[in-house]
Amino acid sequence: MIELKGLTKKFGDFTAVDQLSLTIGTGEFFGLLGPNGAGKTTTISMMSTVLLPTKGEILIDGVKLDRHATEQKRKLSVITQEYSMRQDMNMEEVMEYQGRLYRMPKKSIREKTDELLEFAGLSDYRRRTVRHLSGGMKRKLMICRALMIEPEILLLDEPTAGMDALSRRQMWNLLRRVNAGRNMTIVLTTHYIEEAQALCGRVALINRGQLQKLDSPETLIRELGPYAVDETAEDDLVSHYFRQRDEAIEYLSRTGESAALRATTLEDVFVVCAGRKLEGR
Amino acid sequence: MGIVTVIWEKWVEFRRDFYKITLAAMISPLMYLVIFGMGIQTTSHGEPYLHFLIPGIVAMATMTGSFSAIAQNMSVQRLYEKALDQIMVSPTPLWQFILGQILGGSLRGLYAGGVILLLTWPVRGDLVFNGLSVLIMLLNGMVFSTIALVLSFLAKSYADAPRYTSFIITPMSFLCNTFFSTEQMPAGFRQAVGILPLSQTSAMIRAIANGQPPGWIGFSVLAAYLAVFGLISMVFIYRKKNL
Numbered sequence: 394m395i396e397l398k399g400l401t402k403k404f405g406d407f408t409a410v411d412q413l414s415l416t417i418g419t420g421e422f423f424g425l426l427g428p429n430g431a432g433k434t435t436t437i438s439m440m441s442t443v444l445l446p447t448k449g450e451i452l453i454d455g456v457k458l459d460r461h462a463t464e465q466k467r468k469l470s471v472i473t474q475e476y477s478m479r480q481d482m483n484m485e486e487v488m489e490y491q492g493r494l495y496r497m498p499k500k501s502i503r504e505k506t507d508e509l510l511e512f513a514g515l516s517d518y519r520r521r522t523v524r525h526l527s528g529g530m531k532r533k534l535m536i537c538r539a540l541m542i543e544p545e546i547l548l549l550d551e552p553t554a555g556m557d558a559l560s561r562r563q564m565w566n567l568l569r570r571v572n573a574g575r576n577m578t579i580v581l582t583t584h585y586i587e588e589a590q591a592l593c594g595r596v597a598l599i600n601r602g603q604l605q606k607l608d609s610p611e612t613l614i615r616e617l618g619p620y621a622v623d624e625t626a627e628d629d630l631v632s633h634y635f636r637q638r639d640e641a642i643e644y645l646s647r648t649g650e651s652a653a654l655r656a657t658t659l660e661d662v663f664v665v666c667a668g669r670k671l672e673g674r
Numbered sequence: 675m676g677i678v679t680v681i682w683e684k685w686v687e688f689r690r691d692f693y694k695i696t697l698a699a700m701i702s703p704l705m706y707l708v709i710f711g712m713g714i715q716t717t718s719h720g721e722p723y724l725h726f727l728i729p730g731i732v733a734m735a736t737m738t739g740s741f742s743a744i745a746q747n748m749s750v751q752r753l754y755e756k757a758l759d760q761i762m763v764s765p766t767p768l769w770q771f772i773l774g775q776i777l778g779g780s781l782r783g784l785y786a787g788g789v790i791l792l793l794t795w796p797v798r799g800d801l802v803f804n805g806l807s808v809l810i811m812l813l814n815g816m817v818f819s820t821i822a823l824v825l826s827f828l829a830k831s832y833a834d835a836p837r838y839t840s841f842i843i844t845p846m847s848f849l850c851n852t853f854f855s856t857e858q859m860p861a862g863f864r865q866a867v868g869i870l871p872l873s874q875t876s877a878m879i880r881a882i883a884n885g886q887p888p889g890w891i892g893f894s895v896l897a898a899y900l901a902v903f904g905l906i907s908m909v910f911i912y913r914k915k916n917l
Contacts (some may be wrong), residue, residue, distance in 0.1 A: 477756035625772035
């Protein structure tokens, strides 16, 4: 279980994360959503100890996480938004380095490297240096590296950024499998809201470093209204949300041809939540 | 052990860039030897100037070898590749990572010094280089690896590493008992330069080369630098909030 208690991070006068408190259960697939600059990456960076909080703390299974916490860190693996790898190493070396950092036996390092590179379709490129890989291949390699150590907790910061649609779907399937099969706790930040809706059991919407909403995608959609009517007014697309289908149809009948009925998505919740906050600035 | 992992990483880097590293270690010291030692034929205390110069160049080569191996590499890993994040999140104790960097950098410095010893072998005459010289070269490499670590943690951009070389390493290369004795400097400046680690290393290696004992003050000064900068690098990696 991961507990964030009053987590705050300031860079000078700017508060990137503000009193963030939430609990993520073991085996949960948890999404951290928010607009650009909301504090998602800063939160993940604190959860991986790359950044230290200005205030507050992070507990993993009840033990405080800091840079000394070797046993807690052994449970963690992270895929950062940027390609955080030695660019001059080849794929095999990247994997071996990771295995060595986690004190894996040499035989396991070899076996896991073969298994994961094969799985990710990277076996043919295992001697290619990172700087000569495409963005998608680098991303896959980072995922292989993170899974190498079979972590209990996987932190993913925009893991499918730069991937094509097919690769992204493959990634989703892989993440679902490791989450369910190994009871791995996964914390995901993403700009692709449909990704969070497809994968996450619960999501936290954060904006300006503060927690706005926290619940399952279905509950958040139900709260907003599961039926949406999109209406074009003066070149702007305006969405209206309804709890009852009849209400939505009635509204639709009163509007012109420029309106359409559809199911509300998590993206609507996100837009409404972020939009309100922006209006309030 | 995290230390072995870091040294393995340095070995991978060394193996891949062997020719570049070796050439880089050779070029500047060779130029100095050719220009100051052989081109301008002079004597010092009745001895060929080359005999004064070689121990200083060996000390300088260990300094630049160690410093550049760490300063450049760590700055790139931290600021550009973000590869340091992988270390921070791993269960490898960070003190082992630091120690691995210091030892790995020191070995690179020793290699650079060793290359110079090999190249100057035909013109060394009676100069003595023994196990104690190697120990001093290692210690000197450790000191400059540690200084490089601290500076790379302070670096705010990729351009900072070359700047550190310009501001710290280049002046030391010329002033610290390498090309001429610090005894010829004015009082005050002489003492200030004399306390710098390269001055002490040059003096100790030169003393051994001339068949004299190196004296323990130099060891103490190098150990003090190592302790202070080692401590600062530990504080940075464990406590710096925005690494």
